[in-house]
Amino acid sequence: MTFEPTSHFPARRQRVDDNAADLADHWLDEALCTVPLPDGFLSRMTAFAHETSLVLAGGELFAGDFHDLDNFGGPAGPTSHRAPRTSGPASSI
């Protein structure tokens, strides 16, 4: 006969199960977030952003940028139905 310490105490067994589930979730979350950054990633992004902020002074937008602006917080619909914008100030959007 095996001894099951929580078999006669459903409430305690429930707590044990809950704790196990919490631990499993924590472990799962850690594993999901474990993505090593490529070497020099932050430096490359900083340089890219610096370059972008100089080059795109007037704002060259992706087709989807309009959607990003207009519908942030709203429904996520298709982005390709809008014509790409290639010139003009971003502030006029």
Next chain:
Amino acid sequence: MALSRGQFADLIHEHAPALYRIAYRMVGECHDAEDVVQDTLRSAWACRESFQQGRGQRAWLATILRRRVIDRWRRVGRRLVLAQEGSFDVAVDGIDPTADGFTDEMQQALASLPPELRESILLVVVGELTHQETADALGVPLGTVLSRVSRARQRLRRHLRAATLH
């Protein structure tokens, strides 16, 4: 208030690593993930006039990133988020037991999820968006996000457990 160059640089330092992690989990390949982050930053700068200080910066960026991923899938065709061999050809300090084998397993587990469950759990767990921010980003009710994240966790656990047993 429009985003200044200094604020843009601060945003990158604070959020680019998380954006990369979300992008990697969505596209499953490190070079594509970096391209997506660059597209996202480019869009964020182009949209700088709409920037509002203190209003969910991570959520704003993650929403743009998600759309850049969708645009990418439309251009090159949607593909599974399976990790490619050699995806993690990066230096990692110390020994991290989850850095290669298990993480690839996780990538496969993610690929087994329906897209709506996958993006919900990635925005909440990897992006650290609140459930409400995720609901806003996806355009679905809060309860839907809560349910999706819960189901995604269950399925991932089941998939990983099965993979461990085999």
